[in-house]
Amino acid sequence: MVAPLSAWPWENLGNFKYLLCGPLAVKVFHSWNYEGTIEDHWCLHVLLICALRGLIHQLWSSYGNMLFLTRNRRIIQQGIDFKQIDGEWNWDNFIILQALLASMACLIFPSLNSLPLWNTKGFITLLLLHVAVSEPSYYWFHRFLHESNLFNHYHSLHHSSPVPHPFTAVHATFLEHLVLCIVIGIPMAGSITMGYGSTSMIYGYFAIFDFLRCLGHSNVEVVPHELFNKLPFLRYLLYTPTYHSLHHTQMGTNFCLFMPLFDAMGGTLNSNSWQMHKKISSDSGKNGRVPDFVFLAHVVDITSAMHVPFVFRSFSSVPFSTRIFILPLWPFTFLFMLVMWAWSKAFLLTFYNLRGYLHQTWVIPRFGFQYFLPFAMEGINKRIEDAILRADRIGVKVISLAALNKNEALNGGGTLFVEKHPNLKVRVVHGNTLTAAVILNEIPKDVEEVFLTGATSKLGRAIALHLCRRRVRVLMLTLSTERFQKIQREAPMDCQNYLVQVTKYQAAQNCKTWIVGKWITPRQQNWAPSGTHFHQFVVPPILAFRRDCTYGDLAAMRLPDDVEGLGSCEYTMERGVVHACHAGGVVHQLEGWTHHEVGAIDVDRIDLVWEAAMKHGLRPVSSG
Known part of the structure; x- marks a missing residue:
């Protein structure tokens, strides 16, 4: 049975919960459009305060997830996984609750x-009431919640989040937030009752209260320890992220709201608080743990650039798709990307742990279309080279290149960098061997004939050679007889006749297995017979035009179940799923292979890489 007041009243409404604030918006709209003024302007103030509070939490969330800025200041190094993100999904419930209570207060009073807009005495009164009433009230209530029965029914929800985050600050039960409303309301009500209230006081108190709550739960130490060395008394007046993180790891200590003074008076101050704060603050200038593996990604387009944890954490935790709410942010994203271009180097985006190894994703701030501009190729290669040399310098074992970062026309599938720097200790991997293995293992064993587009590409060549060894007839679509014959000569003598050059799509009108490595139009798809299945390794994926045919996904693999700290989706992939080239780099690192995987795919290694991936718990993902 659910404990009383533990669940939120609108828990089952989903996104319709925001309609609870609808009457406020309707009243503002009506007053503005039909009365020529906002007579009941308290409705507008309530809505603005709601927006302000949401913005404060979102900005803190964005900052905390900017790993390229905060990685050396993180207190708990563990990543935030999907379970925590889902648990904190409705973090903004408290805003709705306090908006409704504020509306009731405005109607009653x-x-x-x-x-008035300003009253200095109001701020002084507010501060005194906060210190004298709110701080001790919250402290004792917080300690009370840690009693076993109350903790299990109410407060355990807050502590179910293993890594503090600004959204964790408001991840609590309905009862806890009702009490928090009292804690916040007493100073403001007292100041207003005494005749010292002001609009700026209300805005300011809400903003500072939320700012400090987010600060404590940010998991990023931003308060320099030198401040407490010069002004020792401040350590009792303002908590730090390190101070509050100890409450989440050692729950019998550090109960205060914002002022450690009350922990000191109550005998619950953790004795390691200041030492730990000093250590983390001092080490912020040093490099943290070196990743074992790096996946060097790139931006696809402006909208997909918003599919990162430091924009909207919840949005990045689901497969990417264009949503209406991200379109107004397009100009800001473009400006941010200009800053990234000026910065010019790859920056840390996400990380996760697998089998005790740290895996990171770095991003080259270049859009997909730039990779096809001749004048931009040199600059892009320079950025990729810098990332590889940086990885080599800090001790990364394997760096894997994403799709366009290993483009054959750009750098020969990574060959350019390996030849230019023959003494690299980091292994450069394009991961295409596993990509080929995923596609090949999707094809049923009883297939006798396939039609292959993009047949002379790196992947097309490997797939064709592997299939002909299986005695599968491969119709290779290519206009270049020279390139076809070169690939044909690589096949064993007794298999060469299984490779057949075709120059038109009509040649495949009786073949029900298409492997698409070059984008094809709906008109070209029409040559496929009914019941055809389209396997594909083309970016972007082809349009699912034929209802009488089936379409496979891009080659991808699901990471093992023991992956930790993974909380964002890789572009359009499902949770826990990465592109096969990414997975290929992971396998390379887990196996401890010491060779570079660049240039042409070694067909003899396709089955070996596949077996290694299966051994380490990776699994293929396909709708085919």
Whole structure:
């Protein structure tokens, strides 16, 4: 049975919960459009305060997830996984609750509608009431919640988040937030009752209260320890992220709201608080743990650039798709990307742990279309080279290149960098061997004939050679007889006749297995017979035009179940799924292979890489 007041009243409404604030918006709209003024302007203030509070939490979330800025200041190094993100999905429930209570207060006390803009005495009164009433009230209530029965029914929800985050600050039960409303309301109500209230006081108190709550839960130490060395008394007046993180790891200590003074008076101050804060603050200038593996990704387009944890954490935790709410952010994203271009180097985006090894994703701030501009190729290769040399310098074992970063026309599938720097200790991997293995293992064993587009590409060549060894007839679509014959000569003598050059799509009108490595139009798809299955390794994927045919996904693999700290999706992939080239680099690192995987695919290694991936718990993902 659910404990009383533990669940939120609108828990089952989903996104319709925001309609609870609808009457406020309707009232503002009506007053503005039909009365020529906002007579009941308290409705507008409530909505603005709601927006302000949401913005504060979102900005702190964005900052905390900017790993390229905060990686050396993180207190708990563990990543935030999907389970925690889902648990904190409705973190904004408290905003709705306090908006409804504020609306009720404004209706009951109409005088709130006529508060002055500023009153200095109000701020002083507010501060005194906060220190004298709110801080001790919260401290004792917080300790009370840690009693076994209350903790299990109420407060355990808050502590179910293993890694503190600004959204964790408000991840609590309905009862806890009702009490928190009282903690926040007493100073403001007292100041207003004494005749010292003001609009700026209300805005300011809400903003500072939320700012400090997010600060404590940010998991990023931003308070320099030198401040406490110069002004020792400040350590009792303002908590730090390190101070509050100890409450989440050692729950019998550090209960205060914002002021450690009350922990000191109550005998619950953790004795390691200041030492730990000093250590983390001092080490912020040093490099943290070196990753064992790096996946060097790139941006596809402006909208997909917003599919990162430091924009909207919840959005990045689901497969990418264009949503209406991200379109207004397009100009800001473009400006941010200009800053990234000026910065010019790859920056850390995400990380996760697998079998005790640290895996990171770095991103080259270049859009997909730039890779096809001749004048931009040199600059892009320079950025990729810098990332590889940086990985080599800090001790990374394997760096894997994403799709366009290993483009054959750009750098020969990574060959350019290996030849230019023959003494690299980091292994450069394009991962295409596993990509080929995924596609080949999707094809049923009883298939006798396939039609292959993009047949002379790196992947097309490997797939064709592997299939002909299986005695599968491969119709290779290519206009270049020279390139076809070169590939044909690589096949064993008794298999060469299984490779057949074709120059038109009509040649495949009786073949029900298409492997698409070059984008094909709906008109070209029409040559496929009914019941055809389209396997594909083309980016972007082809349009699912034929209803009488089936379409496979891009080659991808699901990471092992023991992966930790993974909380974002790789572009359009499902949770826990990465592109096969990414997975290929992971296998390379887990196996401890010491060779570079660049240039042409070694067909003899396709089955070996596949077996290694299966051994380490990776699994293929396909709708085919």
